[in-house]
Amino acid sequence: MTDTRPALPDHLSVDPRSPHHVAAVFEHDIGIRFNGKERSDVEEYCISEGWIKVPAGKTLDRKGRPLCIKLKGQVEAFYR
Incomplete structure (x- = not known):
């Protein structure tokens, strides 16, 4: 089975x-x-x-989505 995966983008969001x-x-x-x-x-x-960006505990914004904080550092994305 050939598994063709799209290239991981530089900027990606779950939303x-x-x-x-x-x-x-x-x-x-x-x-x-x-x-x-x-x-x-x-x-x-x-x-x-x-x-x-990661959720800041269980805190939600006014629209009910998780309130996120931005962490700076070395980021690496990969397929499992």
Whole structure:
């Protein structure tokens, strides 16, 4: 079976309303490594700018979505 995966974009978001959301990528299991540690709570990332957005605890914004904080560091995206 040949498994053709799309190239991982430089900037990707989990939110389907975001312009950086690529549905074809989410058909596969992807992982994010941030500063050498694998993270499973990443909402959005940008490899070239070196940041990820993760939920800040259980806090929600006024629209009911998780309130995210931006962490800067080395970002690496990969397929599992």
